[in-house]
Amino acid sequence: MATQTITLTFEIPEFIDKNKFKxxxxxxxxxxxxxxxxxxxxEKV
Structure with missing residues (x-):
């Protein structure tokens, strides 16, 4: 199975912990x- 990488960018307020959000x-x-x-x-069952 092949894999793909998707990069998402979010703008979050400063009061949100970015590591916890991630x-x-x-x-x-x-x-x-x-x-x-x-x-x-x-569904197959």
Whole structure:
């Protein structure tokens, strides 16, 4: 399976911790992708 790199740029207010924001965004994206893959697998059952 080939992989691709996508770069996203966000402008966030100074009061938001950029490292925490990045980590939460990564976790959200991973859960979303895994959720969609699981859903597609369940459709085949």
């Amino acid at each position: 980590k939460e965004l990564e976790n959200f994206i991973k859960k979303k992708i895994l959720g969609e893959k699981f859903y597609k697998l369940m």
